[in-house]
Ligand code: NAD
């Protein structure tokens with residue numbers, strides 16, 4: 001039995017990862033460490049109780065976190081826990097430093113003290129900065145973050161790598177492009193558009209709507225993470241991408257057409273401050289070394305995501321009736 005300590009397991013990608021691992025592998029035990037922020041939803045793992053244990057613990061609280069390490073024999077740490085939304089980082093950067101950098105440092109220190117066999121830092125293409133019309137991010141691209149969110153993630157990556165170089169710790173880093181799919185909190189573009197369209201609500205489109213993201217279905221990301229855990233070399237970074245670049249306006253138009261909703265729902269609003277223009281991932285390394293290829297093309301991925309949100313209305317209606325209302329008002333009312 002292999003024991004994984006997974007942080008942020010009640011969030012979007014962490015919960016998809018835990019469900020996948022527990023469904024696919026019989027010989028794993030998962031310890032989920034999550035302090036249940038606004039982005040967490042314990043329902044994301046309802047029905048999962050075998051080979052699974054949960055700690056309501058803040059990774060930035062080292063004393064509390066050390067209890068988890070003392071009480072369990074952990075083989076591998078996978079660090080998903082983070083503040084993850086760029087707009088929130090622009091409004092209030094402090095918590096991003098606390099969770100994403102101090103929390104990662106605590107995990108690294110405790111992992112070293114307990115001789116953990118593997119530490120995977122889940123990172124993002126946003127650490128590389130913003131691209132012009134051509135080129136892609138490779139693992140050799142200089143880190144050049146431009147939002148408080150991406151700066152905090154870059155800081156965490158550098159700390160993780162410093163533990164490899166300085167202490168010879170078994171550190172891996174994966175950097176992925178924009179995820180979408182089931183269980184994504186509706187502050188992010190895709191679920192926000194699907195839900196607003198279903199509710200016949202305006203869809204806020206930042207700036208000229210032509211910013212480009214490289215979209216990947218979360219299940220492809222999860223499979224990439226499993227490959228990195230299985231085959232990755234310590235001290236290396238692995239890019240994971242979806243090979244699906246699209247302008248925001250095209251994503252929104254596609255979703256509106258699928259749901260038979262009018263394009264008049266689109267409302268151009270004030271641009272995000274420092275809005276990164278384009279992300280695109282070169283993932284030759286993980287493809288060549290491990291055979292990674294995304295299985296979803298963007299149409300198939302969006303279609304299945306729309307169906308998931310239609311079928312799971314009670315999941316997102318509960319979110320919409322809570323604190324999300326205040327967030328939405330603050331972020332969009334006078335934009
Ligand atoms: P999310 O916001 O949906 O979930 C984050 C989870 O972490 C939540 O369950 C939250 O409660 C937990 N968490 C936050 N602060 C914590 C703390 N101090 N202690 C313990 N738990 C805490 O995020 P996500 O979209 O699932 O992203 C997961 C990871 O993947 C993040 O590290 C993010 O940077 C990275 N990533 C995300 C994307 C994307 O498109 N969503 C792309 C690439 C990389």
Ligand code: TYD
Nearest residue numbers: 086178187188189190204205206211213248
């Ligand atoms: P987002 O889902 O926040 O991901 P990220 O900023 O990490 O890439 O946003 C994706 C793109 O969609 C980004 O270019 C900003 C844009 N966007 C909007 O136009 N309107 C919105 O309401 C949101 C949330 C995002």
